[in-house]
Amino acid sequence: MVAAASNAGSIRANRTRALDTRGRSMTDDDIFEELCLLDPFPADAVAAAEARYERLVPRMIAAFEAWIAATAVERALPNPLFLLFHLLGARSERRAYRTLALFLRQDPIDVEMTLGDATTQTAARVLAHVCDGDPAPLMEIVYDADADEWVRSQALDAIAGATRAGTIDPARAEALLRRVHDDPPAPNGAPLWVGWQSAIAALRLEALRPLVKQAFDEGRVPSWADDHATFEAMFHREPGSASDVQVERDLAPVSMSEDFVTGSGMWLREGDDLGEFDDDELAAIESEIEHLMRDMGADDPL
Secondary structure, rough: OOHHHHHHHHHHHHHHOEEEEOOEEEHHHHHHHHOOOOOOOHHHHHHHHOOOOOHHHHHHHHHHHHHHOHHHHHHHHOOOHHHHHHHHHHOOHHHHHHHHHHOOOOHHHHHHHHOOHHHEEEHHHHHHHHHOOOOOOHHHHHHOOOOOHHHHHHHHHHHHHHHHHHOHHHHHHHHHHHHHOOOOOOOOOHHHHHHHHHHHHHHHHHHHHHHHHHHHHHOOOOOOOHHHHHHHHHHHHOOOOOHHHHHHHHHOOHHHHHHHHHOOOOOOOOOOOOOOHHHHHHHHHHHHHHHHHHHHOOOOOO
């Protein structure tokens, strides 16, 4: 039971108001409700969440904890986690590091439904910049055979990002990436090896270059991904070159203004369709969720 004084303080905090562009006042509950809506982009709710960030961050983290503890049906309901994931990443929120790492290790279907293309486009950037210097949660993702295979690859890119940001010591990063080679967490051809070789290229780890050549020769890196020549070109990229700029962009912190509103890095922009789904695909997804809820006897999970 929470103390009455704490409840009173929480009630007073929730009554703090912000105005959206239509002049409508927004409570904290309003913000979280609107963050569930991705089409059109909820710019007002995002701005309000950023303005109240310090007060809301415990609730943001708690939302992920609740999702982790939820059933599959509950996880499929509308939630604000997609935008919360990026809000926390944009602020390099280290308090959320372990919770987000655990979130990404959950059932791949549930994670995919919640994050969509972020599992391959921005997960590494978020993880890299919430990392508190301890790479253990990232390596737990890498070695979790039940986690999404692309999320595991992104965790290796996150090691490179955190190292370039100065959060992880380069010698430790090299040791971790060598461990992945010596103690393979995935079979040959798995997406994980894409992140492994790209992390080594991003960090220009000379001692691991022969291992990458060996991995390509053995077929560890999938043939549909990069070839060894591409790896070498990225490894030897010139400072300021297009390849170097691409590495910087791929490992930079997410930006709620640039990556979402202006659309420079993400697919979700104000007025765009939801992700890459058309109306028929969205209807099919909604129908599948309804069937799942009926099959489980949860027509009204709320």
